[in-house]
Amino acid sequence: MNDLATCPTQIVKPKPFAGLQLKVKKNSPEILVGMGIVGVVTSTVLACKATLKAPAVMEEARQKFSDIRDASDLAIMQSEAGEDVSYTEMDRRQDIVKASAQTSLDFIKLYGVPVVLMGVSIFAITKGHGITMKRNTALSSAFAAVSSGYNAYRQRVAEQLGIEAEQDLYYGRKTETIENEKGKKEKVTVITAPNDPSVYARFFDDASPEWQPSPELNLTFLRCQQNYANDKLRINKHLFLNEVYDMLGLPRSQAGAIVGWVIKSDGDNYVDFGLYDGDTRERRMFVNGAEANFLLDFNVDGVIWDSL
Numbered sequence: 001m002n003d004l005a006t007c008p009t010q011i012v013k014p015k016p017f018a019g020l021q022l023k024v025k026k027n028s029p030e031i032l033v034g035m036g037i038v039g040v041v042t043s044t045v046l047a048c049k050a051t052l053k054a055p056a057v058m059e060e061a062r063q064k065f066s067d068i069r070d071a072s073d074l075a076i077m078q079s080e081a082g083e084d085v086s087y088t089e090m091d092r093r094q095d096i097v098k099a100s101a102q103t104s105l106d107f108i109k110l111y112g113v114p115v116v117l118m119g120v121s122i123f124a125i126t127k128g129h130g131i132t133m134k135r136n137t138a139l140s141s142a143f144a145a146v147s148s149g150y151n152a153y154r155q156r157v158a159e160q161l162g163i164e165a166e167q168d169l170y171y172g173r174k175t176e177t178i179e180n181e182k183g184k185k186e187k188v189t190v191i192t193a194p195n196d197p198s199v200y201a202r203f204f205d206d207a208s209p210e211w212q213p214s215p216e217l218n219l220t221f222l223r224c225q226q227n228y229a230n231d232k233l234r235i236n237k238h239l240f241l242n243e244v245y246d247m248l249g250l251p252r253s254q255a256g257a258i259v260g261w262v263i264k265s266d267g268d269n270y271v272d273f274g275l276y277d278g279d280t281r282e283r284r285m286f287v288n289g290a291e292a293n294f295l296l297d298f299n300v301d302g303v304i305w306d307s308l
Contacts, residue, residue: 029129029131030128032127032131033125033128035121036125039117039121039124040122042121043113043117043118043121046113046117047111047115050111060103061103064095068092072087072092074087075088075092140258140303140305143303144302200241200253200255201297202245202248204222204248204296206293208249210249212292215291219286222248222294230270239261239262240256240257240304241253241255241300242256244260244271244298248296259303261300262301271298273296273298274299275294
């Protein structure tokens with residue numbers, strides 16, 4: 001049995017610049033991509049400057065090879081005249097190798113730094129992109145796990161209390177008695193959390209460029225877009241929520257990039273905007289043409305990124 005009194009003392013030494021290291025690690029993709037872009041621009045500028053000096057190197061190389069040819073021609077003339085040859089074939093080959101090596105070295109000096117810098121810059125951009133992809137994959141997996149667990153929880157509640165009771169809890173729905181304009185009492189269904197029925201819900205109102213003051217036009221437009229969304233789902237076998245947002249002129253969301261619908265055996269296999277969910281007075285008023293705004297709530301299957 002362990003005794004706290006006998007535990008060895010462990011001294012935690014503070015890490016210098018620990019906060020700065022964490023910030024650098026957190027922003028490493030942006031830092032790497034930024035450095036890569038700067039490196040690409042810098043290497044391009046250096047390469048342009050090197051190109052301006054390249055003609056001088058080429059001219060020097062041409063002069064060296066010209067001197068080698070002149071010396072070789074002179075040796076041939078001496079040989080034909082029966083004189084001693086001071087410049088042999090071996091000397092010519094050695095000079096060609098030396099001139100070629102020197103010219104290559106001069107070009108390496110000119111373009112070596114830009115080429116290396118370009119390679120490092122491309123590696124930095126690729127590395128930053130790779131880190132971002134890994135993080136997005138991890139976030140997608142985590143989101144899928146949370147979404148799956150939440151849906152399983154709702155299913156267990158529905159099995160225990162019934163579907164209607166679970167939906168009452170989910171939407172904060174209850175029945176209240178109010179007096180209408182004629183002074184008569186009537187029972188209406190009220191949602192206590194109308195602004196947040198789900199994280200994917202959106203208001204279709206004048207913030208959308210597709211919205212019209214006419215309730216009938218809005219209902220027709222939404223029905224047509226719902227039918228169009230179902231057609232895309234049947235043809236492509238999958239549909240992202242952001243695609244539906246685009247159809248309706250609504251702003252995209254981060255969740256909408258990975259959640260949506262997919263054709264599968266255990267899914268709904270259809271897109272529903274919740275147009276004919278008549279549990280609330282507001283929805284009935286919209287369908288009946290008395291209200292131009294509508295709260296859309298989509299029956300997404302959840303994260304579909306890993307199902308494609």
